[in-house]
Amino acid sequence: MTVVRAAVLPAVGSPLEITEIDLPEPGPGQVRVRLAAAGVCHSDLSLMNGTLRVPVPAVLGHEGAGTVVATGEGVTHVAPGDGVVLNWAPSCGRCPACARGEVWLCADALTGAGAVYARTAAGTDLHPGLNVAAFAEETVVAASCVLPVPDGVPLAEAALLGCAVLTGYGAVHHAAQVREGESVAVFGVGGVGLAALQAARIAGASTVVAVDVTPEKETLARRAGATEYVVASPATAKEIRALTGGQGADVAVECVGRATTIRTAWDSTRRGGRTTVVGIGGKDEQVTFNALEIFHWGRTLSGCVYGNSDPEKDLPVLAGHIRAGRLDLSTLVTEHIGLEDIPGAFENMVAGRGGRALVRFDQAEL
Incomplete structure (x- = not known):
């Protein structure tokens, strides 16, 4: 177990708590990621107020990018040191929607959101809000929830590719x-x-x-x-x-x-x-x-x-637009914040202020 800081939703309608959690090492088919950045998205607000339902208590955050720290048995498409984008809605490739090519409607996309993936220091089970639990210094996710950061895309800004x-x-x-x-x-x-x-x-x-x-x-x-x-x-x-x-x-x-x-x-x-x-x-x-x-x-x-998107196919296309100067990720971000500032970012969202708040886990760069 490793102790990391995270934003935990104890119950629907409750305020977020910035606290330490015990994160396990990755098991078979899992990846451990050290977060570089995470976007504060309205979908997480929907989890907080109960518009979207997931088991609680949960670590929120689903738009993120970071560096692979360790991989479990059977993971071959990424390795420690690789930059990755978190994919909160991975497709199973087996259900009727996936068979039709509509991977954004995958029936199993959020299966992992109901799993226990970590615990609080007091031993309370924690769930990943939308599979990836990006509001934490590190997270452990299924291998299908990580995609390599395309060449030419800054790691922190790559977080925005994961949802917005x-x-x-x-x-x-x-x-x-x-x-x-x-x-x-x-x-x-x-x-x-x-x-x-x-x-x-x-x-x-x-x-x-x-x-x-x-x-x-x-x-x-x-x-x-x-x-x-x-x-x-x-x-x-x-x-x-x-x-x-x-x-x-x-x-x-x-x-x-x-x-x-x-x-x-x-x-x-x-x-x-x-x-x-x-x-x-x-x-x-x-x-x-x-x-x-x-x-x-x-x-x-x-x-x-999810934009009716297939992340595996669309990320390289978006990277091409970024490298050509047609897509500017920095224009989406109106505020760089720390983990403890996430509750305030949601207050700004409700009030209609700003664009995307980006949590930067390297405080020295804020």
Whole structure:
């Protein structure tokens, strides 16, 4: 056993506790990783408030990258010293979804989230919140949960590839399939929304509208690729139509997960347009449509899980965009923090402040 510091969720609705935990050595098919960085993602907030359910107490954090410290028996694709990106939703390759090539819908992707992987100093069993438990100085994960960091990608920034960038880029390129010359509206300028804005620019979108509740995020949005910025209001759909020749956007990407935002995104698209929902909403968030408008507008509304991405295939593509200067990971990050600052980062998230907060475990570099 090795003692490391981690952010533990003792129970749903409870505040995070920064405490020491006992981490075992990797067993067969496992990898031990020393974290370089971890992103503070809204999905972890969804675990904290019970929107997403996993066993507790749990170590949260699912967007991370680090260095392999040790490997268990049978692990061959990585070795000690390798830089790796954590993959919180590994595919099994056997279920019907995987057989269809829809690895993002793998039935077994979160099986490991229910396992006991560590213990507190007092001996309480701990679960990994979304398989990888990245809010810790070190973690032990299944070998399928680590992918080599592509060449040319800084290790700390590679953490963002594990969720925000795969999700935002995939929502635009895989789920919405944005084509060159189309107009795109992105709702929510957090980490995923900023990645979606960059993806829309990479896809060659003609008009890219960013929508958020606060005017302070306009600079962030424009740096990521937005050509227009709209502060959310009851008139948002009308404003977007005015910015797109009176027709509405070809594509809307909703990164918030609220019924009102989903409905506004739908209303903001042109006749025959496409709305892709990325945000994770609660089961009580009900979106309503009447039968006539569904017929009349001919729009498409679709969900999106993990950007409909296949990390093994998509990470090399993203690395190519990074090396070519088309994708800038640093523009997603608005705050570098330490492990003890994670609760405050969630407070900022709830208040709508900033983009991605990145936990840097090497304090000397903060």
